[in-house]
Amino acid sequence: MSDFCAPDYQTALVRYRSKGLGLMKTQKPLSKRQQSILDYIWDYIQDSGRPPTIREIGAAVKISSTSVVNYNLTKLKERGLLERDAEVSRGLRLTERAMEAYDTVSSTIASVVESVRMVKVPLLGNIVAGEPIEVGNSDFSTFDEDDAIELSVNMLPDAKGNLYALKVSGDSMIDAMVNDGDIVIMRPQATARNGEMVAVWLSPGDTTTLKHFYHEGSRIRLQPANPTMEPIYVDPAEVTVQGKVMMVLRQTA
């Protein structure tokens, strides 16, 4: 019998965010000098809006000879990490592959977020809005890691922190106008106030569900928003609140 555990949105989120430099398995690592050169080029472009010169690179990584810089740039080009336009000043360009190491998409989005106040919310998986169903530990494999929703921060007051998205399966929340197939944007939250719509994990049966949450004496009432369905009563020790619904998105066409 498998060990029961809560679907771990936090771990999935951390995994989503921490994509380090993926070194090619079949090649030995870059020399320290070559790595320093790449780092310098990246930083210089971010800071100045243009690539550095051979001499600037040399000064930065303590190479006194332009031909040594040239030699190392040739090596990096051979590795597919940069391109060079000949006979022009500042003719360097980092390739897509090199930029992966700097997580250019996240960096670009991070800079856009700063300027237009937007947040990228990963779509981590499904949440059932119906009878609680058992979840496996691989529940997060449903969606490609690259699936995400970009949202304007001004649509999400207090959007700091680790938002994530879940796709709704089932119609138990239909009276809260959350339908099967909708996407809900969640903010991690370990407690809930009465009436809040939350995702919860139930230790008996290792199940998860989306419901309105109520403290009711010594019990917790998980209330569907569907008049055809009965509330679920659980012992507080058996329920873990995982996140609160901040926003609902629905495609209609």
Added chain:
Amino acid sequence: MSDFCAPDYQTALVRYRSKGLGLMKTQKPLSKRQQSILDYIWDYIQDSGRPPTIREIGAAVKISSTSVVNYNLTKLKERGLLERDAEVSRGLRLTERAMEAYDTVSSTIASVVESVRMVKVPLLGNIVAGEPIEVGNSDFSTFDEDDAIELSVNMLPDAKGNLYALKVSGDSMIDAMVNDGDIVIMRPQATARNGEMVAVWLSPGDTTTLKHFYHEGSRIRLQPANPTMEPIYVDPAEVTVQGKVMMVLRQTA
């Protein structure tokens, strides 16, 4: 009595998108040459990842002398549209102000969209989901021009073209799970198939509303999704379909 006319989302959208270089009231316009130089610099940076040289600019805008290019760059600098680092190759940089003209946010987002497939949808105004109400010609002034929603293109199949967003007032579409306060993403559309949820303008009374649309013999039936409300029957000549609902967004917290 004012002339009646449809609330013109297209015009509002065009106005939203066509933010030309914001000319200072107290300054005369840039010369054509100066504008061409700015355009070329912008394009060159997008294409090559570095600024152009003085000679490249000259070749592009048909200036044979580097000192004329230099003179014009000095003028652009005086206007606050670019910065120059002296004594370095490719020492140009467009200022924030200059980039506004190229809608740097849209351009940056456009480039991000290419990599993460996202679209920026302006929030243009309100739409009533209730009894049709009269709209004034200044209906679009409700929202700041900068209000917009960023959405992942993969959430919006066929997102090409001029999407816009409207904020819903009223609850006549509540059975379609569209509630007061929700935001609907619209795609401009002049016709409608039966059952589609659309924004329409009604020439009698100069009103607008959000409803399900049905052709019914010689009439159009505009059907609320609220059992407490009656459908509206109108002559086809009196109704203009303006857009179809592609997505619904709701903030819940």
Added chain:
DNA sequence: CTTGACACCGAACACTTGTTCGTGTAGAAT
């Protein structure tokens, strides 16, 4: 010990690139 590959280096050179100078034209203002 020899050889080859790799990494490194200074110097020179070729070319690119930015800045400055002196000059000319046209139109507006005086």
Added chain:
DNA sequence: ATTCTACACGAACAAGTGTTCGGTGTCAAG
């Protein structure tokens, strides 16, 4: 008519920048 300003231009020059050459040192393999 004169002066001023804006815009334009070719040429020369200075500085920046990339490329090439001939060389050295280290290390591993033969």
